[in-house]
Amino acid sequence: MEKTVTLAHGAGGKQTNELIDQVFKAHFANPELTSDDAAVLPVEAGKIAFTTDGFIVSPQEFPGGNIGKLSICGTVNDLSCMGAKPKYLSCAFVIEEGYSMEKLEKIAAAMEETAAKAGVKIVAGDTKVAGRGQVDGVFITTTGIGVIQEGAQTSGFLAKPGDAIIVSGDVGRHGCTILLAREDFGIEAEVTSDCAPLWECVEAMFDVTKDIHVIRDATRGGVGTVLYEIAEQSQVGIRLMQDQIPVQDAVKGVCGMLGLEPLYLACEGRLVIFAPKEKAEGIVEALRKLEPSKDAAIIGEVTEEMPGRVVVTTPIGAQTLLPPPGGELLPRIC
Numbered sequence: 001m002e003k004t005v006t007l008a009h010g011a012g013g014k015q016t017n018e019l020i021d022q023v024f025k026a027h028f029a030n031p032e033l034t035s036d037d038a039a040v041l042p043v044e045a046g047k048i049a050f051t052t053d054g055f056i057v058s059p060q061e062f063p064g065g066n067i068g069k070l071s072i073c074g075t076v077n078d079l080s081c082m083g084a085k086p087k088y089l090s091c092a093f094v095i096e097e098g099y100s101m102e103k104l105e106k107i108a109a110a111m112e113e114t115a116a117k118a119g120v121k122i123v124a125g126d127t128k129v130a131g132r133g134q135v136d137g138v139f140i141t142t143t144g145i146g147v148i149q150e151g152a153q154t155s156g157f158l159a160k161p162g163d164a165i166i167v168s169g170d171v172g173r174h175g176c177t178i179l180l181a182r183e184d185f186g187i188e189a190e191v192t193s194d195c196a197p198l199w200e201c202v203e204a205m206f207d208v209t210k211d212i213h214v215i216r217d218a219t220r221g222g223v224g225t226v227l228y229e230i231a232e233q234s235q236v237g238i239r240l241m242q243d244q245i246p247v248q249d250a251v252k253g254v255c256g257m258l259g260l261e262p263l264y265l266a267c268e269g270r271l272v273i274f275a276p277k278e279k280a281e282g283i284v285e286a287l288r289k290l291e292p293s294k295d296a297a298i299i300g301e302v303t304e305e306m307p308g309r310v311v312v313t314t315p316i317g318a319q320t321l322l323p324p325p326g327g328e329l330l331p332r333i334c
């Protein structure tokens with residue numbers, strides 16, 4: 001019989017310890033992860049970045065990852081965007097009674113692998129079991145701490161006219177993958193989530209220059225939403241060159257069939273970067289040496305005109321306004 005998570009696993013007794021030892025500690029073991037009430041961590045000089053995110057993606061497993069990998073990438077990437085080297089994470093699980101132990105184990109294994117890749121340690125955790133139907137499978141919340149690198153200062157308020165806009169790879173793959181995995185549309189296409197931890201990409205950019213104004217990971221609302229957010233925060237205009245925006249053919253195909261704009265499909269391994277024009281080529285060159293950002297490209301520039309707007313230049317030279325983000329984004333994408 002398949003082993004599943006029971007309410008007893010969440011009751012705080014012997015079974016809880018078994019679950020924690022066999023599934024979580026088996027994968028997350030490190031000297032800072034103890035059975036005490038809180039992790040004890042050294043304090044470094046300077047500034048830390050601190051962030052948290054909940055993950056409820058459906059389905060929990062998809063081509064290119066699962067909710068466990070996603071829960072590490074999401075928090076690691078938010079820290080990275082602030083120029084902070086990710087150091088420590090906590091993770092809290094809410095598991096539905098009856099959830100497969102084997103699936104949970106796979107999720108923990110993906111978290112272990114991704115955390116190792118990102119150079120972070122999981123130092124605190126919590127496990128709760130909810131009754132059948134009270135959650136859908138498993139929900140994970142991760143919280144992370146990172147150390148802001150000396151000389152780094154990035155914020156959505158710092159975009160300036162004359163900045164080049166870079167994306168670290170092709171857009172829209174995670175959203176497209178989830179859409180197809182739900183099988184609501186009866187479309188078959190080979191698309192894999194771009195889900196990846198991106199600190200190495202930020203580090204590679206910092207090796208070129210610390211003069212980077214904005215770094216933001218394009219998650220739920222995609223690159224389009226990020227661009228509108230930054231145009232608003234910095235009160236600048238944004239001009240994109242449509243033929244420079246990298247989109248996989250399969251994603252283009254799906255978007256064409258469903259009438260979707262790839263710029264509004266979620267990514268889970270893509271950075272949007274604003275940096276002075278003269279630094280942009282060097283940044284792209286450094287990014288292209290790394291697997292998660294091998295298709296990095298300059299897609300546009302920041303302008304003084306039309307503050308708060310994103311204008312797209314089409315291949316034939318026409319100017320169109322990118323429609324501002326709508327309300328009906330795909331739910332439970334991350």
Ligand code: MG
Binds near residue numbers: 078219
């Ligand atoms: Mg973010």
